[in-house]
């Protein structure tokens with residue numbers, strides 16, 4: 001399985017227009033990321049693993065990069081980076097085959113191919129916290145406001161970075177959840193686990209079998225944040241979530257990021273034709 005490196009980056013705010021400047025420097029190097037995505041917010045916070053690196057010091061993560069190698073980031077980028085964290089994972093080759101064109105089709109779909117919302121948001125299942133991948137009052141109203149902002153990020157495709165650590169002997173349960181996600185509960189809302197990988201190294205430290213650390217990473221695509229919310233708000237999803245996903249995890253986190261937000265920041269009018277049809 002080819003190794004990929006997932007980076008979270010926090011950029012120096014002293015650089016004018018930090019994200020566009022960073023991307024323009026990146027494009028002047030030979031590094032060609034699979035994913036460049038703007039970090040928007042945490043959906044689920046890690047509770048045990050990597051908390052001091054990911055959450056402490058109030059670091060605001062700006063960018064998620066996924067590189068198809070284990071080569072370090074080009075040195076030309078380092079002066080713009082205030083903090084970085086990385087995790088390396090083996091990704092099945094079939095997922096990486098033809099990735100840029102498959103990803104473009106997910107990010108800018110023919111609007112007629114996007115599933116309609118199921119209606120679950122009209123009478124949502126609400127929980128007191130989003131930590132179990134349920135819709136909380138806070139997340140629900142934040143998503144409403146984010147969708148209504150009129151920005152591309154609030155309407156377009158979203159990329160959720162998931163880190164997963166399984167309880168001993170519980171991985172089979174998570175696989176049941178993954179299968180249901182691909183067949184029904186996720187697919188029904190256009191959900192797609194577009195990158196999944198087995199962790200081999202966390203922030204420079206080699207993973208040992210059974211070390212209780214992060215086991216897998218996944219980048220899940222949804223056609224919009226409302227499709228994600230629709231899933232969380234529904235009975236069919238929560239039934240499987242509570243039976244298989246939640247009890248299989250020793251720790252997890254989900255970071256909401258937007259690849260279309262990066263195209264927007266760069267002023268790229270990707271697939272004008274498709275957009276004008278929206």
Ligand SMILES: *[C@@H]1O[C@H](CO)[C@@H](O)[C@H](O)[C@H]1NC(C)=O
Pocket residue numbers: 144147148149150226
């Ligand atoms: C999401 O935003 C769009 C555009 O602003 C709006 O038409 C739509 O009603 C919003 N949906 C919800 C559920 O708020």
